[in-house]
Amino acid sequence: MAPVTSTTRPTSRDVARAAGVSQATVSLVMGGKWPGRVSAGTAEAVREAARALGYRPNLAARDLRTGRTRTALLVVPALTNEYFARVYTGAAEVAAEHGFGVILYPSPEGVGPARDPFASARAALDGVIASSMAADALAAISGRTSGGPDGLPLVMLDSRPGEPGVAATVNPALAEGMDQVVAHLVGLGHRGIAHLTADVDSWTFRVRRERFDRAVGAVPGTAAVREAAGLDVTDGMRAAHRALTGPGPRPTALVCDDDILAAGACKAVRRLGLRVPDDVSVTGFDDLALATAVEPELTTVRLPATEAGAEGMRLLLAVLAGRPAPDAELPVRLVVRASTAAPPTPEP
Numbered sequence: 300m301a302p303v304t305s306t307t308r309p310t311s312r313d314v315a316r317a318a319g320v321s322q323a324t325v326s327l328v329m330g331g332k333w334p335g336r337v338s339a340g341t342a343e344a345v346r347e348a349a350r351a352l353g354y355r356p357n358l359a360a361r362d363l364r365t366g367r368t369r370t371a372l373l374v375v376p377a378l379t380n381e382y383f384a385r386v387y388t389g390a391a392e393v394a395a396e397h398g399f400g401v402i403l404y405p406s407p408e409g410v411g412p413a414r415d416p417f418a419s420a421r422a423a424l425d426g427v428i429a430s431s432m433a434a435d436a437l438a439a440i441s442g443r444t445s446g447g448p449d450g451l452p453l454v455m456l457d458s459r460p461g462e463p464g465v466a467a468t469v470n471p472a473l474a475e476g477m478d479q480v481v482a483h484l485v486g487l488g489h490r491g492i493a494h495l496t497a498d499v500d501s502w503t504f505r506v507r508r509e510r511f512d513r514a515v516g517a518v519p520g521t522a523a524v525r526e527a528a529g530l531d532v533t534d535g536m537r538a539a540h541r542a543l544t545g546p547g548p549r550p551t552a553l554v555c556d557d558d559i560l561a562a563g564a565c566k567a568v569r570r571l572g573l574r575v576p577d578d579v580s581v582t583g584f585d586d587l588a589l590a591t592a593v594e595p596e597l598t599t600v601r602l603p604a605t606e607a608g609a610e611g612m613r614l615l616l617a618v619l620a621g622r623p624a625p626d627a628e629l630p631v632r633l634v635v636r637a638s639t640a641a642p643p644t645p646e647p
Contacts, residue, residue: 309352317348325349331397332620369399371615373608374429378405380530380559381587382604383430386456389608390428397616399425405433425619426451428611431458432501452618454611457503460626467614467624469607472631473503474510476600477554479633480582481514483598484552487641489580490521493542493550495535495560498527507556507584524550528560535563536570543571543579551579551642558583558590561597565638576640586634595637603629 311329315322320341327333328345337345348354373390375383383405391401402424452466460468484492494511497504508525515523524545528538535555543549553568555561561583568579575581575595583590583599590597610627617624 309354311354313352314345314348314354317352318344320345331616334622368423368425370402370424371399371612372402372404372424372427372429374404374427374433376405376430376432378403381589382585382602385604386430386608386611389605389610390612391608393609393612393616399612399616401612424451426453426615428454428456428608428615430456431503432499452615454615454618454624456607456611457501459502466618468626469611469614469629470627471602471607471629473506476584476602476631476633477507477510478514479631480554480584480600481511481518483633483635483639484554484580484582485518485521487580487639489552489642490518491548491550491642492521492523492552492554493539494523494525495538495542495553495555495564496525496527497556497560498529498534504556511554522548522550528563530557530559532559532563532566535560536567537563539564539567540571543567543573549579552639553579553581555581555583558585558587558597558599561599561638562589562593565593565597575638578643580639580642582639590634590636593638598636598639599634601632601634603631 311322311325314329315325318325318341324333324337324341325345327337328342329349333342371390371394373387375386377383387401387403394401453464455462455465455468457470458465458468460470462468481492492515494508496508496511512523515521524542524547526538526542528534538560539553542553553561553564555564561581564581565575568575568581573579581597583597584602585604586599586601590599606629610629614624614627
């Protein structure tokens with residue numbers, strides 16, 4: 300790399316000379332448009348030269364030419380859920396690498412309508428990433444029922460692929476996660492299993508319900524019940540109480556749609572004078588910090604929240620750059636902890 304000396308702010312010409320490439324190549328690399336046009340080695344050489352020189356592209360001038368704001372909107376159902384904080388972290392990290400900012404916008408009351416935070420979304424944003432649980436907020440912001448605000452590129456998280464107006468989707472492998480939960484419990488010997496389902500009409504929870512029914516139904520001799528609950532500990536406790544005290548044999552396992560419901564389920568088990576997992580096994584979904592804060596620690600499905608946010612931002616950037624943005628499905632993993640065990644042996 301040729302040395303460059305300058306008493307002024309380094310320019311793209313300085314970077315080009317240091318890396319031994321053209322200014323056009325520097326522009327492609329620093330603008331994130333190099334894939335397919337420049338080799339990975341050349342792109343890294345340009346970035347290394349830029350770092351060594353302390354070069355920063357003049358984003359303001361470039362944005363005036365392109366009409367870009369270099370700002371994305373991330374719409375989530377709530378800020379109180381750790382999962383969506385992790386989604387934001389992943390999106391913001393990737394955005395920062397490309398000189399973008401991310402505005403985090405929660406839908407009031409968790410799900411439901413939200414007011415447009417801008418006088419004109421088109422004027423303030425380049426694109427949108429949103430959770431399917433916040434679809435009503437999107438409609439309110441955009442004034443339409445499909446597509447992104449004012450027709451902006453839209454990437455959906457936890458959403459059915461192929462929806463009109465959606466550029467790409469990023470989903471954890473939810474069906475696989477539920478399969479892992481049921482297989483784990485069945486392998487321990489459980490045949491009476493209750494499903495505490497989130498009382499939320501969104502794609503992500505419909506997938507969990509449908510896959511639970513399919514997985515349990517495929518095992519001969521199983522009996523399943525379902526109780527719906529709002530996404531809080533108290534509702535989870537009430538739903539678990541109904542499942543454990545309803546007619547028929549008491550379930551020996553409770554499968555919960557998220558860790559918050561599972562925490563409520565553990566409370567219900569204890570309040571009935573029973574023990575987790577000796578009398579009733581409990582599983583969650585998400586693997587929040589809560590999963591290791593409860594006692595016993597929770598067996599749960601780890602969802603890649605940070606990775607989902609990061610991949611959503613990568614796909615949005617690809618759309619903005621005119622590159623392919625294929626739908627993504629991210630792997631999940633069952634984390635087995637102390638809240639599950641073999642069912643109690645029936646008394647003679």
